[in-house]
Amino acid sequence: MKLELLLDEVPRHAVDPARRALLDAALAALDQAHAPYSGFRVAAAVRLANDTVVVGTNQENASYPVGICAERVALSAASSIAPGEAVTAMAVAYRPPSGPAKVPLAPCGMCRQALMEQHARQQSPLELIMAAEEGDVWLLADARDLLPLAFTPSDLRG
Numbered sequence: 001m002k003l004e005l006l007l008d009e010v011p012r013h014a015v016d017p018a019r020r021a022l023l024d025a026a027l028a029a030l031d032q033a034h035a036p037y038s039g040f041r042v043a044a045a046v047r048l049a050n051d052t053v054v055v056g057t058n059q060e061n062a063s064y065p066v067g068i069c070a071e072r073v074a075l076s077a078a079s080s081i082a083p084g085e086a087v088t089a090m091a092v093a094y095r096p097p098s099g100p101a102k103v104p105l106a107p108c109g110m111c112r113q114a115l116m117e118q119h120a121r122q123q124s125p126l127e128l129i130m131a132a133e134e135g136d137v138w139l140l141a142d143a144r145d146l147l148p149l150a151f152t153p154s155d156l157r158g
């Protein structure tokens with residue numbers, strides 16, 4: 001078996017308007033992050049099948065492990081606001097403590113597992129759009145490709 005990551009690296013100006021709008025929603029939400037401990041701001045914007053956009057930002061806590069990543073905040077908010085509505089795309093943006101960056105950020109391992117769960121729920125692709133505040137944009141047609149050989153609901157059935 002050969003596993004390949006089908007990631008497209010696209011110049012920012014070449015990103016189509018719909019994807020750009022979702023990325024802009026994530027970029028605009030960076031200022032809403034609660035990241036006083038790491039200073040590392042992350043924002044995720046998800047587009048639902050009904051075209052609603054829901055954003056989430058990382059929410060840190062004085063008890064550090066309690067903090068939650070932006071991607072899982074966005075998925076949880078979307079599922080609470082519009083349960084059963086498929087997530088067609090997620091844009092992820094970030095700003096490190098040093099200021100605007102150029103290289104995109106891919107979701108952490110725990111968020112990849114949460115994205116897998118969303119994929120299992122909706123049974124349809126969930127596109128990922130990843131970018132810093134400058135530089136190229138990474139496009140991945142389906143977030144599930146980020147977690148090969150994943151543990152999924154079907155594994156629970158044996």
Ligand code: THU
Pocket residue numbers: 035038040041042043057058059060067068069070071106107108111
């Ligand atoms: N973080 C996210 O929100 N998403 C990721 O994919 C990576 C990390 C947050 C968690 C923590 O608040 C800060 O970034 C530094 O790890």
